[in-house]
Amino acid sequence: MNIAIVTGASSGIGREFVRQIAFRESSIDAIWVIARRRERLEKLAKRLPIPVKVLAYDLTNTESLTSLRYILHAEKPRVRIVVNAAGFGKFGSYKDIAIQDQVDMMRLNMEALVRLTQTVLPFMPRGARIINMASMAAFQPLPYFGLYAATKAFVLSYSRALHEELKERCVAVTAVCPGFVNTEFIGVAQRSQQPTACTHYKPLYEARDVVRRALADSRHRRDISVYGLNTNMKRCLAKITPNPIIMAAWQWLRKH
Numbered sequence: 001m002n003i004a005i006v007t008g009a010s011s012g013i014g015r016e017f018v019r020q021i022a023f024r025e026s027s028i029d030a031i032w033v034i035a036r037r038r039e040r041l042e043k044l045a046k047r048l049p050i051p052v053k054v055l056a057y058d059l060t061n062t063e064s065l066t067s068l069r070y071i072l073h074a075e076k077p078r079v080r081i082v083v084n085a086a087g088f089g090k091f092g093s094y095k096d097i098a099i100q101d102q103v104d105m106m107r108l109n110m111e112a113l114v115r116l117t118q119t120v121l122p123f124m125p126r127g128a129r130i131i132n133m134a135s136m137a138a139f140q141p142l143p144y145f146g147l148y149a150a151t152k153a154f155v156l157s158y159s160r161a162l163h164e165e166l167k168e169r170c171v172a173v174t175a176v177c178p179g180f181v182n183t184e185f186i187g188v189a190q191r192s193q194q195p196t197a198c199t200h201y202k203p204l205y206e207a208r209d210v211v212r213r214a215l216a217d218s219r220h221r222r223d224i225s226v227y228g229l230n231t232n233m234k235r236c237l238a239k240i241t242p243n244p245i246i247m248a249a250w251q252w253l254r255k256h
């Protein structure tokens with residue numbers, strides 16, 4: 001059986017990946033969806049045209065990955081697509097974000113992504129694809145969003161290196177780097193927000209557009225997917241502008 005595995009499937013970008021894969025990727029027979037909120041996953045499953053396996057996992061808990069490994073070994077599916085979309089950020093100064101939130105952010109955005117990828121790779125045939133959610137935040141350091149940006153810089157760098165390493169196995173890795181997207185992400189990021197944090201979220205893209213572009217880039221086996229003129233311009237600017245200038249521009253932008 002050919003399957004896709006999508007994390008962060010209960011909301012936003014991950015949920016949109018599930019929908020678009022289910023309706024548009026004809027090689028996929030079933031989707032395994034992962035997030036903590038089981039009821040959301042079950043509701044989503046009812047609306048899809050192909051079978052769905054609901055895995056209500058907290059990915060910061062390594063036992064979740066052990067359980068996934070066990071099910072993979074028992075069922076031996078061919079995993080044609082993996083989407084690592086589970087992730088969160090917190091706006092605020094280093095001293096305002098609770099240390100547990102900081103640790104969980106690193107565990108989910110980086111460690112869980114690596115562990116899940118390593119767990120699934122033995123089940124990925126030639127031609128398979130991995131899609132990792134990085135962010136525009138990966139292109140430069142971002143004060144008051146610093147730890148999140150650092151985790152996404154990790155995802156971008158790791159994904160691009162893995163893309164090269166996996167060429168010999170014909171498995172493509174695409175790092176998706178959107179600007180702000182209209183999901184629950186911003187609400188979660190603001191929850192601990194102090195006056196120092198971000199108040200500017202424009203332009204705000206729609207998940208369906210970011211995901212459509214990401215799936216197309218992944219099909220073309222590109223190592224990076226950047227949707228939108230504004231985000232592409234910021235990516236170019238970050239390449240040619242010294243970091244102190246980019247950070248000063250962000251400091252102004254996040255308040256206006």
Ligand SMILES: NC(=O)c1ccc[n+]([C@@H]2O[C@H](COP(=O)([O-])OP(=O)(O)OC[C@H]3O[C@@H](n4cnc5c(N)ncnc54)[C@H](OP(=O)(O)O)[C@@H]3O)[C@@H](O)[C@H]2O)c1
Pocket residue numbers: 007008009010011012013014034035036037038040057058059060084085086087088089108133134135136177178179180181182183184185186188
């Ligand atoms: N929205 C943006 O502006 C934006 C921009 C660039 C990049 N991104 C990245 O895109 C990805 C998806 O974000 P989104 O915008 O779709 O945000 P979202 O709507 O808040 O979705 C986040 C998803 O992650 C899951 N998740 C959170 N903690 C988890 C945990 N401990 N274990 C398992 N699953 C967990 C959530 O499900 P449960 O709560 O049910 O567990 C949810 O399905 C993230 O990696 C984010 O960093 C977002």
